[in-house]
Amino acid sequence: MKNYQAVSVRRKYDRHESEIKLPFWLSNSTKELIVSAVKNNTPIIITGAQKPTGKTSLKNILESQNILVFEEWECAKIVLDEPIDL
Numbered sequence: 646m647k648n649y650q651a652v653s654v655r656r657k658y659d660r661h662e663s664e665i666k667l668p669f670w671l672s673n674s675t676k677e678l679i680v681s682a683v684k685n686n687t688p689i690i691i692t693g694a695q696k697p698t699g700k701t702s703l704k705n706i707l708e709s710q711n712i713l714v715f716e717e718w719e720c721a722k723i724v725l726d727e728p729i730d731l
Contacts, residue, residue, distance in 0.1 A: 692717040
């Protein structure tokens with residue numbers, strides 16, 4: 646029998662959509678995506694060109710509201726291209 650350790654990276658968000666403060670410069674589709682992620686307790690990963698685009702600013706705004714958010718460079722990306730034998 647294999648041992649597995651569960652790791653929780655989600656936080657509980659019980660808030661109304663109007664309580665999430667988002668900057669005016671985001672597109673409506675991006676705002677909707679963020680609100681949906683928060684409602685579903687889904688962590689957010691911000692990615693984009695390696696130049697000043699507002700990634701860190703957005704991360705700071707979301708973190709200040711206790712929303713679980715990362716910039717892509719902070720994450721470990723694991724790619725499984727071949728089936729694993731369990």
